[in-house]
Amino acid sequence: MSEAQRGAVVLSTLRTQRQDGQKQDGAGVFQTTLRNRIGCAGIGLHTGKQVRFTVYPAEAGSGITFRRIDLAGTDGLRDADICIQACFKNISSTQLGSTLTNQAGISVATVEHLMAAFYGCGIDNARVDLDGPELPVLDGSASPFVMLLECAGITRLPVRRRYLRVRETVRVEEEGKWASLSPYDGSAFAFEIQFPAAIIGRQSFSFELSDGNFKTEIAPARTFGFLHEVEHLKSLGLALGGSLTNAIVLDGESILNDGGLRFTDEFVRHKILDAIGDLYQAGAPVLGRFEASRAGHGLNNKLLRALFNTPQAWEYVEAPQGVSYPSPAAAPARLRRAARG
């Protein structure tokens, strides 16, 4: 398929979705899944090897699950053993991304950018089959995942969605870095980073999920690293797939990528992208305000564990009855208006 034909397919899919959105009363009140399955292949950040994955529609209440099809039938593994539920309790490592591991010890790494795309596109349920130990890094952002999900189409399921509402502030801290969740009638994110390199320096960004803005404001922001770090990781046999095609690579005060940055504050926007993906391990969209300074995947996971360990700090709520939403991601804004009466 040529680039122009592919563009035409995407455009016609988007047009159909918009028409459906106008027809569908109650989007955001009800759970969603994909309309069709869709697949893609790319290089894994850790292994540098090609991995293929397919995202399938899934039933209401099943959430996001991963399935290691390369391990099916090996070492006496049953189907349940190769399935890994996206859940903060299953996060086993936060080195170079977020890794999920199930009780059988089977893992899937680098899930955060696809998880952010699911959250940003308002998708509650999906099954992701992959034939390797990690998801492909693609261009280091969530944009290719968003494009895939949009091409597959999103459909509503006849079961009401559950939101995780933050009732009390919870905060975690580690070596001067911190992250917190506070009550808020929406899904808001604020992040601050500070790097000695002046090319990054101090950056802060605030973002609230609403209709379609994840795709334009956050999804294109790529992951980043310094050349000496990338070389060090590679000498340890890590980040073997890391390259200028899937990350912003900095050397001192210069950006090595042709074409430079996608946003002047692309670095902090990517930190918000990661936080959105990490928070979706809560198993539901979060109604609350996430704030962080210099935090990463480890602290994001610690924050969710702290929230769930504080029973009075959270509750599950449904979107108010009779309120219709233009898109799943826009639900929090409508909830706020409903709350104000």
Ligand SMILES: [Zn+2]
């Ligand atoms: Zn990332």
